Amino acid sequence: MSRFDRYMLSQLMVLFGFFSFVLVSIYWINQAVRLFDRLIGDGQSAFVFLEFTALTLPNVIRLVLPMAVFAASVYVTNRLSNESELVVMQATGFSPWRLARPVAFYGLIVGVLMSLLTHVLVPISMDQMKQRENEISRNITAKLLTEGTFLHPADGITFYIREIAQDGALNDVFLSDRRDAERSLTYTASQAFLINDDGVVKLVMLDGMAQSHERDGNRLFTTKFTDFAYDISALLGTATPDAQHLRHRTTLSMVGQLQETAAATGETLGRVTEELHFRINQAFLCVAAALIGFSTLLLGQFSRFGVWRQIVAALVLLVVVKLVEGIVTDAVRSSADLWPLVYAPTVTGVAMSSVMLAWAGRPRRRRRTEAVA
CATH class of the missing domain: 2.40.128 (Lipocalin)
Structure with missing residues (x-):
């Protein structure tokens, strides 16, 4: 990894940490207020409230990671462009594809964190919270x-x-x-x-x-x-002996046991298949979000009015990716054989980023100057 890659990657990770902290705080406080009204109103102690808010934290982080990835990518690209650092690197011969390499590394690193959350931490925390809710529902004192x-x-x-x-x-x-x-x-x-x-x-x-x-x-x-x-x-209240919820099961317990998981959770085979590949696809969506934010702003040129048009365009592209995700989800749930469609949002996002990177690297026409006699 070159010095420029390390420099840009460090900038992305620092801003990613900042945006993640801000977004997680906002979502977490919103969850904590509702938990406080429900638990404290039922006579629970402050320790139980803190325990429940801690158990909701992995799922909150999972929700905000794609937004934090996108926000950090847009912010860093805009700052490097305004300070002419990207212009200097392009003048030295770096193509848009070469400039996007640290962004791809950045998306992969965040994707590893997302995989750890979706495959392990979130299912375990949700299952633990469900067990604690059942225990509290039987708590006479509370x-x-x-x-x-x-x-x-x-x-x-x-x-x-x-x-x-x-x-x-x-x-x-x-x-x-x-x-x-x-x-x-x-x-x-x-x-x-x-x-x-x-x-x-x-x-x-x-x-x-x-x-x-x-x-x-x-x-x-x-x-x-x-x-x-x-x-x-x-x-x-009594303990709920019903089937375990699908999202409370770890990915390792689902791989190779789709039929058994469907029977244990009471879900259809299509729903189990969609959940499994949805978790895998979340990591690749982080890469797509980072590339969309970078490639869209790379198309913009200097303007006194800023790059708000490119930012709006990037947001629109993210909405398109989420629309594709919503469309394919229902199709996969109705038929498990259509599971490759789960990765359509990532393919769509990477394809749009590739088109914009190719467009940014196209040979520009030079204006002809006329000689004045």
């Missing part, structure tokens, strides 16, 4: 044992505890069940306990009253009780 707050653990259910004693007793309990449209139940008790009976969680209420209101006839029935057991297992 769902119900909150003092002085009206909780809604399920639709139509309202639960309130005035105080939790040191011995685990729940003082002054209120429970409203309005899941039945024709009949609503309300329970109040001076004291209650949570009991786990062979996996069935029951709320045992002492010295209380049950009120049943029936809409038919608008009648209210009141019953006082000394002790009463209420099954709340359905409110706490």
